[in-house]
Amino acid sequence: METVVYLVLFAAVLALVATALLPRSSSVRVTGRVPAGAERIFAVITDLDQTSAWRPGYARAERVHGKDGPARRQALHGAGPEARMTVEQVTTWVENRQYGVKVVEEREGDRPRKGLRERRTVVTLQPRENGTEVDLVGEWEAGSFWGRWAAKFRMPGEVRAEYAAILERLRTIS
Secondary structure, eight states, X not given: OHHHHHHHHXXXXXXXXXXXXXXXXXXXXXXXXXXXXXXXHHHHHHOGGGHHHHSTTOSEEEEEESOSSTXXXXXXXXXXXXXXXXXXXXXXXXXXXXXXXEEEEEEETTEEOOSXXXXXXXXXXXXXXXXXXXXXXXXXXXXXXXXXXXXXXXXXXXXXXXXXXXXXXXXXOO
């Protein structure tokens, strides 16, 4: 019995040490070609009324504070009673070239979503012959024990899938 207790304690200490060694931050980049021009894509991704056309999981968006540009705060709402609600601060607004946001608050239904201290996304548009190259970069920083595990093992796959879905939706823009 004593050996089992020591093994459990050893495993717990090992898990804590392993977590402490995990990086606090991580990132994902997804790039793809979209047939529409950079001006058209920028118009869609900065128009809150068109959020559901290109952001998977969100049914609508609204302006919370400020006008268009880096001062704007926006709330994005999913559908249903347990839907995700995200408040973002626009951090980058370079007309027809780059659009960036930082998550200020995230909720699942009425519960705050915890674990990550900061999450940022930047969309960069490069005009190319017959379309635009769209570069989506996501970066996040963990704020807790479980956040580090999520940042390392769960978030990269989720964000990569979300960005791939965004590219597919942007490819339908004419």
